[in-house]
Amino acid sequence: MRKVNLELGASSYEMHIGSGLLAKTGHWLKKHGFVGKLVIITNPTLKKRYGEGLKQTLDRDGFQVITLLVPEGEEQKSLETAGRLYHKLTDCHAERTTPILALGGGVIGDLAGFVAASYMRGVPLIQMPTTLLAQVDSSIGGKVAVDHGQLKNKIGAFYQPQLVIADINTLKTLPAAEIANGLAEVIKSAAIRNKKFFAFLEENIEQIKTRDNEALEEVVFQTAKIKVEVVAQDERDFGLRSILNYGHTIGHAIEAVSDFKIEHGGAVALGMLAAARISKKMGFLDKGAATRLKALIQKASLPTKMPKLNQKKLIQTMQHDKKVRQDKLRFVLLREIGDAFITDEVSPSLVAEVLANEET
Numbered sequence: 001m002r003k004v005n006l007e008l009g010a011s012s013y014e015m016h017i018g019s020g021l022l023a024k025t026g027h028w029l030k031k032h033g034f035v036g037k038l039v040i041i042t043n044p045t046l047k048k049r050y051g052e053g054l055k056q057t058l059d060r061d062g063f064q065v066i067t068l069l070v071p072e073g074e075e076q077k078s079l080e081t082a083g084r085l086y087h088k089l090t091d092c093h094a095e096r097t098t099p100i101l102a103l104g105g106g107v108i109g110d111l112a113g114f115v116a117a118s119y120m121r122g123v124p125l126i127q128m129p130t131t132l133l134a135q136v137d138s139s140i141g142g143k144v145a146v147d148h149g150q151l152k153n154k155i156g157a158f159y160q161p162q163l164v165i166a167d168i169n170t171l172k173t174l175p176a177a178e179i180a181n182g183l184a185e186v187i188k189s190a191a192i193r194n195k196k197f198f199a200f201l202e203e204n205i206e207q208i209k210t211r212d213n214e215a216l217e218e219v220v221f222q223t224a225k226i227k228v229e230v231v232a233q234d235e236r237d238f239g240l241r242s243i244l245n246y247g248h249t250i251g252h253a254i255e256a257v258s259d260f261k262i263e264h265g266g267a268v269a270l271g272m273l274a275a276a277r278i279s280k281k282m283g284f285l286d287k288g289a290a291t292r293l294k295a296l297i298q299k300a301s302l303p304t305k306m307p308k309l310n311q312k313k314l315i316q317t318m319q320h321d322k323k324v325r326q327d328k329l330r331f332v333l334l335r336e337i338g339d340a341f342i343t344d345e346v347s348p349s350l351v352a353e354v355l356a357n358e359e360t
């Protein structure tokens with residue numbers, strides 16, 4: 001098992017990464033001083049796969065376990081579902097000291113985290129991420145939220161969990177497409193902060209895709225460490241934290257303009273490649289580095305070719321994104337693999353040029 005510490009003063013916490021960790025949950029909860037009642041929030045599929053086993057071990061450890069179910073899907077990240085969960089928490093007499101265990105991917109993590117942050121002005125939260133994306137990204141850093149109308153992830157809070165338990169065994173049942181989705185964030189993290197880890201990914205991509213334990217543990221550990229280091233320096237997202245948005249300015253526009261037919265991971269992959277071309281055009285990045293990035297993205301089963309989308313709409317969407325400053329766009333660019341920086345100096349015409357010509 002590997003451990004990553006998120007140092008945030010009074011709200012510091014640990015992340016545990018390894019195989020077979022779900023069974024140790026009770027032990028760690030007791031160490032944190034929890035006794036009695038606890039609530040697991042998960043979805044019906046994950047309940048069958050992992051929730052029932054988790055409940056059994058927690059029962060044996062003397063906890064009184066209540067499981068609350070949320071149906072599948074991003075649309076459950078809503079105030080309505082949060083409202084239903086508040087009712088259920090009240091019905092089962094959950095108190096201010098009753099911990100909520102969020103067992104699932106980013107949807108469950110964000111929703112259960114939002115509920116934990118707001119029920120009784122905040123109850124203890126334990127993140128138990130079961131997707132690669134959740135283990136390397138959404139369970140770390142304390143952003144919890146629901147969607148509301150056009151506002152995606154915009155009704156929320158910064159609310160740190162007390163513990164994150166990432167059991168990499170759960171990734172064995174994850175569909176290949178979801179592994180690819182998470183790998184987009186993994187590759188992003190290596191590209192912005194850690195050249196050596198990028199080389200590890202190049203060498204081990206097949207082992208990762210076939211879910212080799214050692215490779216997965218290293219991937220989750222290294223990527224989590226990168227996010228933790230960035231968040232520890234900028235918890236509230238005023239500066240450095242936005243380097244985690246590499247590939248996301250164009251990525252978010254691709255998702256929106258494609259009506260979310262292109263998934264987040266694929267959109268971020270295309271966004272990273274376009275941002276690498278911008279970095280190259282502006283004289284920061286050499287061609288070899290951009291070629292390596294493209295090759296790794298391709299090996300990770302992520303798209304490398306821009307679909308046909310309305311260019312004007314893409315640029316307009318980027319200009320409406322929060323990362324905009326007057327007529328220039330805010331971008332994360334690369335100086336080399338492992339070294340990113342933020343600039344407000346990217347012109348919309350250069351973005352249009354690299355989107356139109358993938359050979360640039």
Ligand SMILES: NC(=O)c1ccc[n+]([C@@H]2O[C@H](COP(=O)([O-])OP(=O)(O)OC[C@H]3O[C@@H](n4cnc5c(N)ncnc54)[C@H](O)[C@@H]3O)[C@@H](O)[C@H]2O)c1
Pocket residue numbers: 043045046072073074077104105106107108110130131132133134137138139140141142143144145153170171172173174175178181
């Ligand atoms: N809070 C943050 O900082 C942050 C960061 C990135 C993304 N997010 C949010 O995360 C969400 C996406 O998360 P996601 O990609 O994990 O998607 P998800 O939670 O929808 O999970 C994807 C699918 O995999 C299934 N699944 C989960 N674990 C499984 C397992 N072990 N085996 C088999 N199937 C499993 C889920 O039931 C679901 O159908 C979005 O809502 C996004 O906004 C939040």
Ligand SMILES: [Zn+2]
Pocket residue numbers: 185248264268
């Ligand atoms: Zn992302």
